[in-house]
Amino acid sequence: MRLIRQVGEWLDARLQIGETVRETAEHPVPRDTASWFYVFGSAALVVFVLQVVTGILLALIYVPSAGEAWNSLQVLNHGIQLGWFIRALHGWGSNFMVAIVLLHMVQVFLFGAYKYPRELTWIVGVFLLLMTLGMAFTGQVLRFDQDAYWGLGIGASIASRVPVVGPAIVTIMLGGPIIAGATLSRFFAMHVFVVPGLLIVFVALHLLMVVKLGINDWPMPGRVVRKATYVQEYHELTKKDGVPFVPGAVWKDLCFSALILLAVAACAFYLGPFGPSGRPDPTIIQTAPRPDFFFLWLYAVLSLLPPSMETPVLLVGPAVVLLALLVLPFVFGEGEKSWRRRPIAVLSILLIAVALGSFTHLAGFTPWSPMMDAWSADSIPPKFLQNRSALERQGALVFQDKQCRNCHALVNIGGKRGPALDDVAVRRTQDQLVRQVIQGGGNMPAYGKNLSPAETTALVAFLETLRPAGQPAARDASHSVALEPDVGGRPLTQP
Amino acid sequence: MTAQEGLSRRELLMKMGIFFNGIVAAVLAVPIVRYILSPVAHERKQGFESWLPLGELNQFPAGQTRFATYRNPVVNPWDGKTADIACWVRNVDGQAFQVFAINCAHLGCPVRWFPQSNLFMCPCHGGAYYQDGSRASGPPERGLFQYHYKIEDGRLLIKAGEMPTPGQKTQSSPITLEPPRCV
Numbered sequence: 067m068r069l070i071r072q073v074g075e076w077l078d079a080r081l082q083i084g085e086t087v088r089e090t091a092e093h094p095v096p097r098d099t100a101s102w103f104y105v106f107g108s109a110a111l112v113v114f115v116l117q118v119v120t121g122i123l124l125a126l127i128y129v130p131s132a133g134e135a136w137n138s139l140q141v142l143n144h145g146i147q148l149g150w151f152i153r154a155l156h157g158w159g160s161n162f163m164v165a166i167v168l169l170h171m172v173q174v175f176l177f178g179a180y181k182y183p184r185e186l187t188w189i190v191g192v193f194l195l196l197m198t199l200g201m202a203f204t205g206q207v208l209r210f211d212q213d214a215y216w217g218l219g220i221g222a223s224i225a226s227r228v229p230v231v232g233p234a235i236v237t238i239m240l241g242g243p244i245i246a247g248a249t250l251s252r253f254f255a256m257h258v259f260v261v262p263g264l265l266i267v268f269v270a271l272h273l274l275m276v277v278k279l280g281i282n283d284w285p286m287p288g289r290v291v292r293k294a295t296y297v298q299e300y301h302e303l304t305k306k307d308g309v310p311f312v313p314g315a316v317w318k319d320l321c322f323s324a325l326i327l328l329a330v331a332a333c334a335f336y337l338g339p340f341g342p343s344g345r346p347d348p349t350i351i352q353t354a355p356r357p358d359f360f361f362l363w364l365y366a367v368l369s370l371l372p373p374s375m376e377t378p379v380l381l382v383g384p385a386v387v388l389l390a391l392l393v394l395p396f397v398f399g400e401g402e403k404s405w406r407r408r409p410i411a412v413l414s415i416l417l418i419a420v421a422l423g424s425f426t427h428l429a430g431f432t433p434w435s436p437m438m439d440a441w442s443a444d445s446i447p448p449k450f451l452q453n454r455s456a457l458e459r460q461g462a463l464v465f466q467d468k469q470c471r472n473c474h475a476l477v478n479i480g481g482k483r484g485p486a487l488d489d490v491a492v493r494r495t496q497d498q499l500v501r502q503v504i505q506g507g508g509n510m511p512a513y514g515k516n517l518s519p520a521e522t523t524a525l526v527a528f529l530e531t532l533r534p535a536g537q538p539a540a541r542d543a544s545h546s547v548a549l550e551p552d553v554g555g556r557p558l559t560q561p
Numbered sequence: 562m563t564a565q566e567g568l569s570r571r572e573l574l575m576k577m578g579i580f581f582n583g584i585v586a587a588v589l590a591v592p593i594v595r596y597i598l599s600p601v602a603h604e605r606k607q608g609f610e611s612w613l614p615l616g617e618l619n620q621f622p623a624g625q626t627r628f629a630t631y632r633n634p635v636v637n638p639w640d641g642k643t644a645d646i647a648c649w650v651r652n653v654d655g656q657a658f659q660v661f662a663i664n665c666a667h668l669g670c671p672v673r674w675f676p677q678s679n680l681f682m683c684p685c686h687g688g689a690y691y692q693d694g695s696r697a698s699g700p701p702e703r704g705l706f707q708y709h710y711k712i713e714d715g716r717l718l719i720k721a722g723e724m725p726t727p728g729q730k731t732q733s734s735p736i737t738l739e740p741p742r743c744v
Contacts, residue, residue, distance in 0.1 A: 131639040131641070132639060132640050132641045132643045133638075133639045133640060133641025133642070133643075134639070134641065215643065216669070216670055216671065216685075219664060219668070219669030219670065219724065220668040220669055220670070220685070222669060222724065222726050223667070223668040223669040223726045223727055223728075224668065225726075225728075226726035226727055226728030226729060227727055227728045228728065232726075232728035232729075233726065233728055233729050234601045236724075236726055236728070237600045237601045238597070238598065238600055238601055240600070240724070241600055242600050242609075242635060243609035243633070243635055243722055243724065244633050244635075244643070244644070244646065244723065244724045245643055245724065246633070246636070246637065246640040246643045246644055247637045247639045247640040247641070247643070248600070248637070249643075346641075346642065346643055347642035347643075347645065348642070348643060348645060348646055348647055348663070348671070349642070349645045349646070349647045351628075351647060351663060351671035351672075351673060352673075353671065353684070354684035354685065355670060355684070355685060365685075365686075368667075368668060368686055368700070369686035369687060371700070373700050373701065373702045374702070376700065376702070434686060434687040435683075435684055435685065435687045436682045436684075436687060436689070438682065438684055441677070467677050468677055468678045469675050469677055469678040469680070470678075472675075472682065483687050506697070506698070509698045509699065510698055511680055511689050511691065511697030511698050512691075513678070515679065515691070515692075516678055516679040516680075
């Protein structure tokens with residue numbers, strides 16, 4: 067014991083950091099902030115450290131070469147003892163890190179922590195969020211499989227829409243004319259050197275400011291932030307009712323971080339690593355590329371935006387969001403911190419959460435995509451074929467064979483791109499069905515060129531049978547009027 | 562006075578030092594920036610694109626659309642399979658051809674050909690195209706990208722080498738071979 071103390075004293079006599087470390091650890095924080103709400107930042111940091119460690123471990127095996135990366139992932143999964151577990155830790159760690167960073171941001175926003183004098187802490191935090199998302203995207207690329215390959219294509223297609231310099235940006239991003247070895251190498255450099263390096267610098271700045279400016283005091287309704295008085299009030303608060311950070315508050319951070327690490331490990335152990343999916347071979351086109359969880363909302367937005375709005379939204383939208391986040395602490399730098407007195411802040415968070423949640427949910431079953439194999443995989447339910455005429459059954463055959471099913475569901479099986487057709491005969495008359503099939507419209511391709519008149523007749527005959535028992539078919543009101551010999555005492559057919 | 566002079570001399574030397582470093586940084590920046598920009602500056606001048614054979618003409622029967630692949634002309638040994646690019650070849654009438662890029666004109670996903678319904682469908686965001694490549698429905702703003710083609714010694718060649726993206730100046734806009742149908 068004495069030896070340890072002597073070594074410690076010898077080191078500190080030369081390093082001279084003992085006093086600084088002690089002061090930092092024991093700096094007083096308001097008693098209220100030793101709270102379970104204040105543990106997300108430290109948990110994000112701990113998961114980041116986990117990512118660095120597991121990332122280095124993966125780099126021992128991984129080969130950042132377009133020709134070999136996928137094979138090296140297979141070796142990691144199956145050939146190296148517990149390689150799958152390290153991959154799983156890194157993959158789940160990534161998801162947890164994004165989630166915790168977002169939670170941390172929401173907490174900080176709702177507690178008004180971005181207000182004076184912590185504006186720069188918030189701004190650095192915004193960049194930390196961007197870098198975290200950047201790590202998530204570049205990490206998905208390093209899992210060099212089909213999703214990564216086509217995901218890069220989507221990224222390139224978005225970047226190419228920048229006016230004038232778009233194609234040049236794409237070439238620099240890909241490192242050449244196509245997605246290939248150079249692309250993977252530069253995403254490797256970004257994921258392993260550039261972004262983590264920046265992350266470390268920004269995390270250090272972020273922490274430095276948290277220590278220098280003090281942790282955000284617990285927001286009390288009515289305790290208003292004013293630039294003239296805030297700093298003094300904060301110091302009085304910590305003097306009057308403060309506890310040393312270590313050990314007064316740190317034990318909750320420690321417990322929560324350990325819990326999160328345990329959760330990452332449990333997910334990794336029970337759910338395993340992510341992919342890789344199929345080989346990154348662009349000649350294998352039987353694939354439906356999907357982004358990772360935290361980009362699913364974007365996938366949905368890209369599918370649902372009207373074509374004309376897509377480029378403006380893609381190019382201007384991110385800039386607007388970033389600008390809004392950056393100017394937030396300057397526009398609302400003073401005033402109430404408590405979320406109880408900031409209904410718009412609370413509603414904004416709810417709105418954003420519901421929107422992102424809904425888009426993510428939609429992306430889970432992609433109702434906008436044709437179901438590529440529904441026409442051959444999902445048979446027509448017997449109830450739609452029983453007691454039908456030969457023509458109507460022939461129409462059912464046309465319905466399957468022309469892949470109508472890829473976009474239109476029957477009894478909820480089939481594509482969701484177009485409306486379900488279980489009761490289409492209630493909604494459309496024969497004429498309307500013919501017109502819709504031949505001419506398309508309303509986001510449906512025109513089938514006029516692809517169907518013979520006989521096929522169209524059979525198909526429409528089948529569609530006309532699609533209505534629930536007891537419900538009459540749609541009819542054209544003008545027909546009956548035209549056929550009525552006597553309306554208002556005057557036959558319509560005569561002039 | 563002498564002390565002030567000494568101070569200003571040192572300041573001058575420090576400023577000279579900073580200036581000197583600035584010049585060195587600028588000199589070093591030139592090769593670094595050129596290195597980073599080499600994909601656009603150097604390789605583009607040579608042209609990414611060249612004429613590439615897709616196969617014998619008899620592989621592409623008249624009136625049908627067939628899958629074809631080619632090896633990208635700009636390639637490194639470690640590119641692996643990523644340099645093998647797919648495309649769709651439509652033999653319109655035995656005379657004229659259309660060669661479509663595999664990439665959806667929306668965001669680049671691989672479109673699939675369905676001969677039964679004569680449609681190209683995209684698995685990502687639901688774009689669909691008619692057999693002549695023109696837009697049928699979904700989010701794409703335009704028809705499929707097309708390659709220039711020529712026929713030499715009974716072989717079909719296309720001019721290719723760069724991944725088509727929506728922002729590029731396109732090689733050619735989809736040709737409508739059949740007049741628009743009036744209904």
